[in-house]
Amino acid sequence: MDNSAFEMHGDAPQKGLSVEKMNIISRMEKKRQWSLVSIFLLCLLACTITTAVGVLILSLVYINNSQPHSDVYFKPEAQPLQTEVPMVQTAVDPKFQFLNHLPKSKVFEFAGGAIQWARYRNNVKDYLSAEEEAFGTSLNSQRSQMTLGTLRIKSNGLRAPHWHFNANEHGYLVQGTAWIGVVDDGGEVVTTYNVTAGQVIFFPQNTLHWIKNVGNEDCFFLLFFSTHDELQTLDVDDVFFSTPEDIASRSLKPEGGIDFIRTFSKQKEDQGVNLPPNLAELVMNASYVQSPDSLVWRYFFDLKGSKEFQFPGGVIQHAQYWKNGSELNNNEKIFSEFLNQHQNALTLSTLRIYNNGLRQPHFHFNANEMGYVLSGCGKVGITSTQGAIEFNIHIGDVIFFPIGTQHYIKSTCDEDLLFILAFSTGDQLQTLDMDDYLQATADHILAQLFFKKQRKLNTMQAFLLLIAVKGSKEVTFVCTY
Template sequence: MENPGFEMQEEKIQSSSNMKEQTKQEVPERKSHWSLMNIFLVCLLACFISTIIGVLIISSVYIKNIGFLTQLNMQKHEITSPKTPITMSDKKRVDVKFQFLNHLGKSKGSAWIGVVDAGGSIVTTYNVTAGQVIFFPKNTLHWVKNVGEDDCLFLLFFTTHEELQTLDVDDVFFSTPEDIAARSLKPQGGVNFIRTFKKQTEDQAINLPPNLVELVQNASYVQSPDKLVWRYFYNLKDSTEFKLSGGVIQWARFRKNGVGLNDNEKIFSESLQMHENSLTLATIRIYSNGLRQPHFHFNANEMGYVISGCGKVGIIVSSKITTDFDIGIGDVVFFPIGTQHYIKSTCDEDLLMILAFSTGNQLQTLDMDDYFHATADHILAQLFFKKQEEFKKIPRFSEDQAINLPQQQNLIAKNN
C-alpha cells in the first residue's frame, strides 16, 4: 500500500542520505587539498628560516674571523713593536751570574776596596775590576764598594771548614752600650748624639740606602802606593800564562825566592806567607776534550768553581771509594788533601774554572805520569804482573802533560 507520507519521508531520508554521502565525499577532498597547502607552506617557511639561519651563521663566522685577525694583528704588532722599550731594569731580571761568568775579563764592573791595618794607622785603598784577586788576611777589617754602572760579582773563598763568623761595623756599634760608645768616640753632643743612630730592621751587610745621594756627597777615592796595594791585590787575568798542550793555568800564589814573579807580584807572594791560613788561587782553562790528568796535592785542600763550559770530574779516595760526576756553570767541586782527582772538558767550548788551594806556601802536586816515571820499571812489573820492558811503552815528553789533549788531536793542533 502506497503511503504518500511515507514516500515523502523516505525521499527526505534518501535525500538526506545522499547529501551525507556527498558531504563525505567532499570532505576528504578538502582535507587532502589543505594538507598539500600546509606542506607547501611549511617547506616555504623552512626554506626561509634556513636561509636566515645560514646568513646569520656566515655573518657570525665572518665577524669572528675579523675579530681573530684583528687580535692576531694586534698581537703581532705588540711582538714586533712593543709599547714600552726594554730598560736596564728589565735586563737585570736575567740571572747576572751567567752574564758575568761567561764574560770574565770583559765585565765593566769596578769596585773600590778598603783595608784597615792593626791600630788603624794605615788604610789601604785600591780599585779592582773583573779577573783580579783580592786578599783579606784573617781578622782584617775591610770594605768593598761598587762604584761602576754595572753590578759587581765576587767569588769568595774562605780558609775555614767551620761555620763562617763575620762581624760588621754596624753590628758592633749597636751592640755597644751608649755611654761606652760615647766615651770612646767623644762626639759632639755625647750620648745624645749616639742615640740619634737608629738600627735598621734589615741586615745592612750589603746596603743601598734610597737617599744615598742625600747622605753621600763628593765621595773621593785615592789609590794607595803600590807597596801597600800589592799586599792585598793581584792581577790574575794579566799574570803569566803557563801554556800546556791541553790548556792554560794562571796563578796567584807564593813562590820561593819570587821565581818567575815581577816586583809587585813578589809583594803579594810575601804577604801570603806572612799570614796564617792563606790561599793560593788559580784559573785553569782546559781546551775542549782536554784532560787535567789524575793528580793530588800534598799540602792543600782544593776547591773549584766552574765559570764556563762543562766537564767530568773523577775522584779516587781509596781502592774501594771512587766516584765521577758531571759539572757545569756555577758548580763547586772539593778535593780533600791527598785525594787523587782528574778533570776533563766535555763540551765544544773550553772548560774554565777558578781554583782555590788552602795553603799560603808553594803548592806541592804530583801527577800520575810523574809518579809512574819516578817508579822503577822492575817495581811496576812486580806490582802489575807485567814484563818489565812493557813499561818502556809509557813515553816521556819534553812538555808538561799536566793538561793534555788526546795524542792524535794534539798532533793535529801542532800541525795547524
C-alpha cells in the same frame, strides 16, 4: 870406745818426732793446695756462668731488634689509635762529599745584593738538603780549611765594613769594578784600591775591610775563607748599635756628645750589603783614591796578568807564595811574601781546560782543593780510599778534593771549562801527576805489578820522558800545580 848401738837407739825418738812433724806439714800443704785449687775452680765457674748469661742477653737483644715492629702512639680521645710508620732515610750519593750544586742553595738577599754559601753549618737544620749537608760535613770532617761564598753587589752597593774572627779571606772578582778598603792595626794606615774582573783580593783574619761597587754593572765575587767551621763575621753597624750610648759617646767624642749618638737608628733590614734608597742625598762627591803600590799589593794580585803555565789541554795561573821569586816582578813579590806571613792563607788559581782537554789524574801533597765552575761543563773523576767516583759538573757547581785524593777533570762542552780554584796552603803548592809517578817508577817494578812485559812498559816510560824533556812549560806546571 864409741858404742854405735847406743847412738842409734838414742836418736830414734828424735827421728820419730821429725817424721811426725813432716807428716803434719805435708797434710797442711795439701790442704792449702786444695784450697787454692778450690778457689781457682770457683772463679772459673763464676766466669763461665757470667759469660753464658751475657751471651744469652745479647742474643735476646739481637733477636728483638732484628724483628720488624711498630710503635703505637696514643692520640687524644677523639682520635682513634694510630700506628706511626717510621720514615725511611734515603742514602745520599757519595759524590756529594765532593760536589755542591751551589745554585740550588739558599740565597741571602740584602738591599744591595745577595750572598750564597757552600759551607759547613753548626745547625743541621740550616741545610736545605741531605746532599748539601753531606758536602758541608765532608768539608768539616776533612778539616779542609775551606768555605766558599758568592757575593753579588748591585751598582753603588756596599759590603759593609766588617771582619772575620776565624778565617782569612781570598776573593776573585768575576765581573764588575770595586773599590776596596782595608784598615791596618791601630787604624794608622788605611789602604784603598780598585779592582776589576780577573783580579784577586786578600784580607787577613780579623782585618777590617769593605767592598764598594763603583761601576754600572753588578760586581760578582767568589770568596774563599780558610775555615772548615761555620764562618764568624761581625759588621761595624752591628757593633755600633750593640754598644751602650754613653760608651760610644766617650769613645768617639762626637760634637754634640751622647745626643748625637742618639740620632742614629738601627734599620729593620740587615745592612750586610747596603744600598739606601736615598743614597744620592746621603753621599756627594765620593772619592775612590788608590794607595801606593807598596801598600796595595799586600792585599791585591793581578791574577789575569800573571804568568801562564801551559799543559797539554789547557792553562793555569797562580796567586800564591813562591819559594823562588826570581821570575816575579816587585809588586808580585810583595803579595807572595805577605801571603806567606799569615797562618792558614790560601792559594788561588784559575784553571782553563780547552774543549775536550784533560787535566790528567793528579793529587796534592800539601793542600785540600776547592773549585767553582765559571763556564763550560765537564766530568770529574776521584780515586780515594772509598773507591772511584765519577760525576758531571756545570756552571755554578762547587767541587772539593781532600788532600792526597787523586782526581782528574775533563772538558765535555764546546766552550772552555773555566775554574776558580783555592788550595789550603800559604806555601808553594806541591802536586804529583800520574805520568810523572809512573815514569819515575822502575819498569821492572811496574812489570811485576801489572803482569806486563818489561820492554812494553819501558817503551811507555821513554815516551813519557820524551814529552817532559820537550816541553819545559809542562815540567814547570807539574812542579807548581
